[in-house]
Structures are given as structure tokens and as C-alpha cells.
Amino acid sequence: MIELTDIAYVRSGVADLATATEFATSIVGLELVDGGEPGVAHLRADSAHHRLALVEGESGVIASGFTVADEEALAAAETALETRGIRAARIDPYGCRSRRVRAGIGFDDPFGNRIELVAGQHSLATPVNYSRAAGITEFGHLCVDAPDVREAYRFWSSTFNARVSDWIGDDACLMRINPVHHKLAVFAADGPGLCHMNFQVAAIDDIFRSWHFLVEQGVEIEMGPGRHPQSGAVFLYFQGPEGFTYEYSYGVRRIEDDATWRPRVFDPAERGSIDMWLGPTSRPTSQPQLVTTSELPLRKAT
Ligand SMILES: CC(C)c1ccc(C(=O)O)c(O)c1O
Numbered sequence: 001m002i003e004l005t006d007i008a009y010v011r012s013g014v015a016d017l018a019t020a021t022e023f024a025t026s027i028v029g030l031e032l033v034d035g036g037e038p039g040v041a042h043l044r045a046d047s048a049h050h051r052l053a054l055v056e057g058e059s060g061v062i063a064s065g066f067t068v069a070d071e072e073a074l075a076a077a078e079t080a081l082e083t084r085g086i087r088a089a090r091i092d093p094y095g096c097r098s099r100r101v102r103a104g105i106g107f108d109d110p111f112g113n114r115i116e117l118v119a120g121q122h123s124l125a126t127p128v129n130y131s132r133a134a135g136i137t138e139f140g141h142l143c144v145d146a147p148d149v150r151e152a153y154r155f156w157s158s159t160f161n162a163r164v165s166d167w168i169g170d171d172a173c174l175m176r177i178n179p180v181h182h183k184l185a186v187f188a189a190d191g192p193g194l195c196h197m198n199f200q201v202a203a204i205d206d207i208f209r210s211w212h213f214l215v216e217q218g219v220e221i222e223m224g225p226g227r228h229p230q231s232g233a234v235f236l237y238f239q240g241p242e243g244f245t246y247e248y249s250y251g252v253r254r255i256e257d258d259a260t261w262r263p264r265v266f267d268p269a270e271r272g273s274i275d276m277w278l279g280p281t282s283r284p285t286s287q288p289q290l291v292t293t294s295e296l297p298l299r300k301a302t
């Protein structure tokens with residue numbers, strides 16, 4: 001079993017690098033790290049050199065990167081993949097430089113999502129110089145698309161150390177590789193792709209401050225603010241250029257004891273299955289009629 005130690009980065013192709021980079025900095029709040037590489041923008045979120053690489057070219061995700069412990073683990077992973085009939089290709093020195101890693105391999109998951117395993121991801125010693133005070137603390141998780149979520153789970157849990165934390169029916173599988181509730185999610189879709197990239201923020205206030213900011217900036221809010229019943233995190237999804245979906249979230253739970261955690265299966269047909277703040281659509285008739293805000297004493301007569 002290949003031991004993934006963390007998520008490393010998302011590498012995504014963009015037709016308009018300048019616009020996507022401007023969004024990732026001035027709107028999302030990431031730091032543009034001067035990588036000195038024409039056609040590639042490296043965006044920093046935490047101690048790693050970058051978590052998002054925008055590469056000028058065809059729109060769409062290029063690869064999702066995960067770290068392994070070291071180059072020996074990488075070689076073992078290459079062998080393990082080959083043993084399972086999965087062809088892994090070494091990332092060439094230029095590719096490693098562009099990814100700021102010592103070494104890496106790339107392969108496709110069963111649905112054609114390009115996955116990269118890397119060793120020796122570069123860290124930076126200086127504090128992150130965020131482009132906007134969005135409260136970002138770290139790269140939280142990545143979510144890939146797959147036509148068969150249960151098959152995806154079988155792939156990730158048999159080949160790698162991924163363990164399911166929760167299901168949303170067969171629509172989504174949330175998997176952990178460390179105590180964080182999930183670092184990898186798989187979402188049902190027609191084909192491969194990146195569903196979203198998540199950044200954790202320091203406080204619930206950051207979610208709502210960003211919500212106001214994004215609305216004022218005319219950014220498309222895809223979902224939220226809301227609260228996921230799975231991780232318990234308060235979330236906000238919004239769309240960047242070329243269909244790139246970002247998620248901020250705060251308060252993701254940790255699962256410290258694998259032995260006692262039992263994955264739950266949420267019903268996607270339930271209105272609140274993704275957002276527990278979406279209560280029932282109608283009030284039970286047995287309950288007293290609530291005072292509507294227009295009758296609250298605090299509202300001034302107009
Ligand atoms: C709807 C997606 C797959 C989803 C569901 C739950 C959580 C969570 O509990 O944090 C997410 O982050 C998601 O992206």
C-alpha cells in the first residue's frame with residue numbers, strides 16, 4: 001500500500017494566465033511566488049512553495065499532486081503501481097523544477113485523472129505574503145471527479161492509505177490520509193476533472209467577510225455560506241476564471257482514532273445532506289408560529 005503523506009498541489013491549465021493569476025491573487029488571496037518560469041504562475045497558500053500552479057495552455061486540470069515520504073518511498077510506489085498494471089512515468093528534471101519537488105511520478109487513476117506522487121516538495125521559510133486578507137491558513141483538500149465514486153474509493157483505499165471518513169450516498173466519498181476529516185474527495189461526474197480546490201481559513205469570520213467581498217466583486221458564488229454535516233466545516237464555494245472552483249472552509253473536524261470512527265452515509269436526496277443549515281422547507285404545523293422579523297421589536301418602524 002502506497003503511503004500518501006499529504007496533498008501537494010493542483011496543477012491547472014489556463015488559456016488566460018494573466019486573468020487566472022489576477023483572480024488567484026487579488027480575489028482568492030494567494031501569493032504569487034516569483035518562479036521565474038515563463039507561462040507558469042506559482043500560487044502560495046502556506047509553507048509549501050506553491051499549492052496551485054497555473055500553466056498557460058489548454059483549460060483544465062493537469063494533475064493533482066500528493067506527497068510521499070522520500071525518494072525511496074517514491075521508487076516503491078512506482079513498483080507498486082506497475083505491479084497493479086498502472087504505468088507510472090517519471091517527471092523529468094524540468095517538470096520537477098516547475099513543481100518544486102526533488103522527484104515525482106505521474107499516472108492516471110481509473111477514470112483518467114492525472115495523479116502525481118512527489119518527494120521533497122520545497123518549503124519556503126518566509127511568511128506567506130497573502131495578496132488579500134482572506135484568512136487562508138493552508139491548502140485544505142482537493143476534490144476530483146469520477147463517474148463511479150465507489151470504484152474510485154476502491155482504487156484509493158486499496159492502492160493507497162486513503163480511508164473513507166464519510167459518504168454522501170454514491171455521489172461523494174470523503175477520504176482521509178491523516179487525522180484531518182478529508183484531504184481527498186471524489187465527486188460523481190460524467191468524466192475526470194477537478195471538482196474544487198479547498199483552502200482552510202483561520203476563522204468563521206473569514207468565510208463571511210469573503211462572502212461579502214466576493215459578492216461585491218461580482219464573483220459567482222456556487223454554494224454557501226453553509227455548513228457541511230460531514231466535516232462540520234463552514235464553507236463557501238465560488239467560481240474563478242475558466243470554471244475553476246475554489247472553496248474556503250473553516251472548522252474541519254479531525255479524526256484522531258481510526259479504530260473507533262465509523263463512516264456515515266448521508267442521503268444526497270436529503271435537503272441538508274451537503275449543507276446542514278438548509279433546514280426543512282416547511283414548518284411542522286404542530287410548532288407555534290414563529291415571530292417574523294418584521295414583528296421583532298428591534299426592527300424600527302419605517
Ligand atoms: C460536496 C462536496 C464533495 C463536499 C462535501 C463535504 C465536505 C466537507 O464535509 O467538508 C466538502 O468539503 C465537500 O467539498
Ligand SMILES: [Fe+2]
Pocket residue numbers: 141143185196198247
Ligand atoms: Fe470541499
